[in-house]
Amino acid sequence: MGAGVSGSRALERASESVDYALGMADAPYKLILLRHGESEWNAKNLFTGWVDVNLNEKGEKEAVRGGELLKDAGLLPDVVHTSLQKRAIRTAQLALESADRHWIPVHRSWRLNERHYGALQGKDKAATLAEFGEEQFMLWRRSYDTPPPPLADDSEFSQANDPRYASIPPELRPRTECLKDVVQRMLPYWYDGIVPDLLTGRTVLVAAHGNSLRGLVKHLDGISDADIAALNIPTGIPLYYDLDADFRPLTPGGTYLDPEAAAAAIEAVKNQGKKK
Numbered sequence: 001m002g003a004g005v006s007g008s009r010a011l012e013r014a015s016e017s018v019d020y021a022l023g024m025a026d027a028p029y030k031l032i033l034l035r036h037g038e039s040e041w042n043a044k045n046l047f048t049g050w051v052d053v054n055l056n057e058k059g060e061k062e063a064v065r066g067g068e069l070l071k072d073a074g075l076l077p078d079v080v081h082t083s084l085q086k087r088a089i090r091t092a093q094l095a096l097e098s099a100d101r102h103w104i105p106v107h108r109s110w111r112l113n114e115r116h117y118g119a120l121q122g123k124d125k126a127a128t129l130a131e132f133g134e135e136q137f138m139l140w141r142r143s144y145d146t147p148p149p150p151l152a153d154d155s156e157f158s159q160a161n162d163p164r165y166a167s168i169p170p171e172l173r174p175r176t177e178c179l180k181d182v183v184q185r186m187l188p189y190w191y192d193g194i195v196p197d198l199l200t201g202r203t204v205l206v207a208a209h210g211n212s213l214r215g216l217v218k219h220l221d222g223i224s225d226a227d228i229a230a231l232n233i234p235t236g237i238p239l240y241y242d243l244d245a246d247f248r249p250l251t252p253g254g255t256y257l258d259p260e261a262a263a264a265a266i267e268a269v270k271n272q273g274k275k276k
């Protein structure tokens with residue numbers, strides 16, 4: 001019995017020293033969220049959703065700067081997860097190149113895609129606000145559980161027949177989504193794709209979108225369905241989370257690596273539709 005007790009103490013000590021060696025004693029898990037840089041349609045103030053729009057020049061610069069911020073902060077990702085959309089994929093590549101981490105393993109999933117914006121995809125935000133009024137506009141844009149009308153499969157902005165979504169049965173491919181739908185399809189990937197990487201002590205970068213990241217932040221910070229309406233995420237500025245052993249943030253809301261730029265950009269996202 002004595003041997004058993006000292007054996008288990010030795011095991012405890014060994015596991016403590018592994019935690020220490022991995023720097024996991026206080027904040028075991030390091031997670032970085034990065035919304036893609038400005039896209040061509042962000043600049044034109046159009047609802048984008050699943051339309052596969054590219055970064056514009058400003059967005060490319062934001063992505064490069066995002067990588068520099070990571071490097072300066074000593075937050076070097078060991079693995080990256082992206083959506084299946086070009087603006088997030090390219091943002092991750094540009095950021096990782098500028099942090100000299102272009103070689104890390106990459107995983108992609110449609111579950112990190114932007115919210116499908118239904119029949120609003122391709123529409124001008126200011127014109128939509130003017131046509132339907134502020135209440136309806138904000139309900140579609142920021143309410144937790146009111147999706148816009150579905151997008152017809154024969155629309156030029158539909159992804160119903162896009163081969164990259166072939167693994168989703170045709171009738172289950174989104175034609176519109178509210179944030180609640182996004183949380184429901186994103187969380188399985190968080191648990192099965194991202195958390196296992198965090199558990200091994202890797203620093204994980206998630207390069208995704210305004211609304212898929214709002215869904216993830218809602219989950220991490222335990223934000224209510226009502227309060228999430230007020231949360232906006234800026235393009236291209238890394239948001240860093242130290243997570244405890246239960247994957248809860250040590251600093252609620254995380255930390256933007258450039259807080260001043262983030263505050264100004266959050267305000268601009270919030271006011272989209274009100275100008276241009």
Ligand SMILES: O=C(O)[C@@H](CO)OP(=O)(O)O
Binds near residue numbers: 046048114117210
């Ligand atoms: O158009 C979109 O897909 C998203 C993100 O750009 O817009 P919003 O911030 O209005 O939800």
